[in-house]
Amino acid sequence: MAVGLFIPCYIDQFYPDVAIATLEILERHGLEVAYPASQTCCGQPMANSGCVDDARPLAVRFLELFGDYEYVVAPSGSCVSMVKHHYEDHVSGLAGFQELKDKTYELCEFMTDVLCVETIDARFPYRVGLHESCHGLRELRMGKSSEVAGPNFSKTRRLLEMVEEIELCDLQRPDECCGFGGTFAINEEAVSCLMGLDRLADHEQAGTQVITATDMSCLMHLGGLISRQKKPIHMLHIAQILAGGRLPGEHH
Amino acid sequence: MNTTAENHSSKAGVFVSDSDKAHWHDSALWFVREKRDKQVNDVPEWEKLREAASAIKTHTVAQLDQYLQMFEQKATALGAKVHWAQNAREHNEIVHSILKNHGAQRVVKSKSMLTEECHLNPYLEQQGIDVVDTDLGERIVQLRKESPSHIVLPAIHIKKEEVGDLFHQHLGTDEGATDPSYLTEAARNHLREKFLAADAGITGVNFAIAETGGIVVCTNEGNADLGVTLPRLHIACMGIEKLIPRTKDLAVFLRLLARSATGQPITTYTSHFHGPQDDSELHIILLDNGRTSLRDQSDYQEALHCIRCGACMNTCPVYRRSGGHSYGTTVPGPIGSVLNPVSDSATHNSLPFACSLCGSCTDVCPIKIPLHHQLFTLRDQIRRNGNLALTKRIAMFLTGRILGSASLFRVVGRMGRWVMRGFPWLFHNRFNLWWKQRDMPPAPKQSFGAWYSANRKEKHR
Numbered sequence: 001m002a003v004g005l006f007i008p009c010y011i012d013q014f015y016p017d018v019a020i021a022t023l024e025i026l027e028r029h030g031l032e033v034a035y036p037a038s039q040t041c042c043g044q045p046m047a048n049s050g051c052v053d054d055a056r057p058l059a060v061r062f063l064e065l066f067g068d069y070e071y072v073v074a075p076s077g078s079c080v081s082m083v084k085h086h087y088e089d090h091v092s093g094l095a096g097f098q099e100l101k102d103k104t105y106e107l108c109e110f111m112t113d114v115l116c117v118e119t120i121d122a123r124f125p126y127r128v129g130l131h132e133s134c135h136g137l138r139e140l141r142m143g144k145s146s147e148v149a150g151p152n153f154s155k156t157r158r159l160l161e162m163v164e165e166i167e168l169c170d171l172q173r174p175d176e177c178c179g180f181g182g183t184f185a186i187n188e189e190a191v192s193c194l195m196g197l198d199r200l201a202d203h204e205q206a207g208t209q210v211i212t213a214t215d216m217s218c219l220m221h222l223g224g225l226i227s228r229q230k231k232p233i234h235m236l237h238i239a240q241i242l243a244g245g246r247l248p249g250e251h252h
Numbered sequence: 253m254n255t256t257a258e259n260h261s262s263k264a265g266v267f268v269s270d271s272d273k274a275h276w277h278d279s280a281l282w283f284v285r286e287k288r289d290k291q292v293n294d295v296p297e298w299e300k301l302r303e304a305a306s307a308i309k310t311h312t313v314a315q316l317d318q319y320l321q322m323f324e325q326k327a328t329a330l331g332a333k334v335h336w337a338q339n340a341r342e343h344n345e346i347v348h349s350i351l352k353n354h355g356a357q358r359v360v361k362s363k364s365m366l367t368e369e370c371h372l373n374p375y376l377e378q379q380g381i382d383v384v385d386t387d388l389g390e391r392i393v394q395l396r397k398e399s400p401s402h403i404v405l406p407a408i409h410i411k412k413e414e415v416g417d418l419f420h421q422h423l424g425t426d427e428g429a430t431d432p433s434y435l436t437e438a439a440r441n442h443l444r445e446k447f448l449a450a451d452a453g454i455t456g457v458n459f460a461i462a463e464t465g466g467i468v469v470c471t472n473e474g475n476a477d478l479g480v481t482l483p484r485l486h487i488a489c490m491g492i493e494k495l496i497p498r499t500k501d502l503a504v505f506l507r508l509l510a511r512s513a514t515g516q517p518i519t520t521y522t523s524h525f526h527g528p529q530d531d532s533e534l535h536i537i538l539l540d541n542g543r544t545s546l547r548d549q550s551d552y553q554e555a556l557h558c559i560r561c562g563a564c565m566n567t568c569p570v571y572r573r574s575g576g577h578s579y580g581t582t583v584p585g586p587i588g589s590v591l592n593p594v595s596d597s598a599t600h601n602s603l604p605f606a607c608s609l610c611g612s613c614t615d616v617c618p619i620k621i622p623l624h625h626q627l628f629t630l631r632d633q634i635r636r637n638g639n640l641a642l643t644k645r646i647a648m649f650l651t652g653r654i655l656g657s658a659s660l661f662r663v664v665g666r667m668g669r670w671v672m673r674g675f676p677w678l679f680h681n682r683f684n685l686w687w688k689q690r691d692m693p694p695a696p697k698q699s700f701g702a703w704y705s706a707n708r709k710e711k712h713r
């Protein structure tokens with residue numbers, strides 16, 4: 001099974017460990033993984049800001065680079081939902097787009113839906129607070145959002161529960177937005193930061209030691225606040241936990 | 253107040269700066285959201301109801317002309333007088349002329365966002381007519397000479413201490429009194445006098461039924477009923493989108509409305525008016541005011557399905573922390589951030605950006621209006637209308653160019669991280685809004701791309 005690995009631009013630049021963890025998870029499942037070197041970004045920053053025309057070339061490039069793989073996997077619900085929901089206007093006429101939409105997966109949903117993972121060889125003896133990143137939750141429907149009626153489920157939580165010795169914390173507001181929102185973090189700086197601080201307070205009351213999420217962008221925002229406030233909470237992308245990663249400073 | 257082009261974020265910044273108040277406001281609305289969740293989880297067919305409501309609205313809007321005609325015919329046959337208003341000015345003039353014909357000087361009004369939209373109160377006051385809002389929340393904001401900050405909970409931004417001061421000043425309650433039941437009792441007595449003296453009652457309309465010509469008004473305080481049964485003149489003001497085809501459609505909408513709005517299974521009073529009461533007149537004003545044009549814009553048409561339950565406000569993490577007045581519009585929050593820029597994108601260009609695109613509004617909306625998708629689309633529309641700041645357009649053009657070339661992206665990324673490591677202070681300044689409350693992300697020596705070509709060479713292409 002040939003998998004094309006898409007690494008969001010800011011993960012490539014700021015969080016290479018998250019990308020390496022993603023690659024390792026896929027390789028461990030015996031998949032043939034390739035990282036097309038000329039990839040950059042899904043185009044979301046521009047599309048999000050109303051500059052859809054500036055995002056178009058990136059959508060075309062994404063289709064060119066990834067159209068031939070059997071699956072495309074990315075450690076980001078947000079970028080995947082960009083491909084699935086916002087590429088339509090740009091590349092809907094081009095060959096291979098409908099297939100691309102169907103075969104592009106966020107890492108966790110790829111693990112649960114395609115690889116049908118039932119066990120995970122990882123141990124993580126901490127109290128972990130799961131931040132349900134909005135786009136994975138409400139765009140990709142990787143879990144039931146608290147607004148919608150019906151039976152509860154969460155693909156990310158299910159995977160985390162397979163990790164040995166992990167303890168998942170209960171939040172008062174299980175899926176409230178962290179306030180990152182792309183350019184929103186700058187446009188609406190005051191509200192964005194208050195939203196983030198409120199999320200942190202919820203994790204603190206729940207006794208969270210490590211916050212994890214499917215999107216590193218949420219964690220970049222929350223982590224920036226934590227580091228400024230010198231709070232004793234760590235941030236790890238879910239790929240790092242599922243790959244058997246440790247906290248910085250801890251020995252293998 | 254619909255008069256400001258001021259940026260949402262600057263007004264939100266002021267609201268947030270009083271973080272105690274912002275948190276109090278957030279909790280008050282989250283409490284309503286949780287009440288709603290509890291009710292919703294008790295209705296196993298909730299998602300089916302939402303789908304049914306959306307389908308009924310889509311059907312009605314597609315045949316709006318026919319249903320409006322049917323409604324006019326039936327309502328007229330029941331003895332009501334139906335009026336048509338193209339815009340807010342016509343609407344207000346019609347109300348005034350009806351009042352004038354009856355020599356009505358004192359008017360009691362129950363909650364109606366449509367009359368807020370038309371700025372009916374100031375208009376009537378200018379004509380020398382005394383208008384009193386009889387919904388408790390609306391009366392509070394009226395006495396404060398403010399506009400509602402929420403469409404269902406107009407005074408949600410006001411603390412009970414502030415209400416105590418206001419009532420002490422206007423209604424003569426004891427100084428410093430804050431007990432809600434004492435204050436409510438005072439308001440009740442004050443309003444009772446107004447009801448008894450009124451010459452006419454004005455109400456909004458929650459639903460108008462095409463097949464019968466009847467209208468339905470939902471309140472919790474019973475003020476609409478009192479306001480239209482004591483005086484002999486009832487003027488009901490409605491947008492043309494309030495129509496539903498059949499009485500039985502109420503079975504869908506009434507179940508959705510109160511649960512979504514306040515977490516109640518049903519509103520305390522659901523009043524049905526089929527023609528005027530004995531010795532009375534019933535006038536129904538049907539207002540367009542941009543609704544037909546909204547119907548013709550396929551990207552935003554569904555916003556016309558809104559039943560004004562306010563759930564999208566209660567759930568919106570931005571609304572809860574920035575307050576309704578930060579939107580500068582009659583209808584704030586997610587639905588207001590769609591409706592207002594669609595009709596005037598120059599004035600309201602900041603509203604679609606006052607949103608983190610979390611999608612909670614879309615999931616909470618009882619009519620399944622794709623609010624956050626509409627807000628996303630609106631951003632591009634605002635740019636195409638020339639209402640996006642030039643600096644943002646240039647920034648995004650440049651970002652697009654850099655990301656458009658893999659080699660340029662790598663070079664800029666490497667240089668950027670080098671600068672971040674070597675000269676962190678360059679980023680520590682007040683022009684960097686990220687840095688104001690947040691530290692910068694790490695700037696590792698090696699990007700993933702570089703790591704990959706060093707460690708997985710054979711696959712590199």
Ligand code: SF4
Pocket residue numbers: 512557558559560561562563564565587616617618619620621623
């Ligand atoms: S858009 Fe939906 S949630 Fe918001 S007020 Fe209208 S009906 Fe209620």
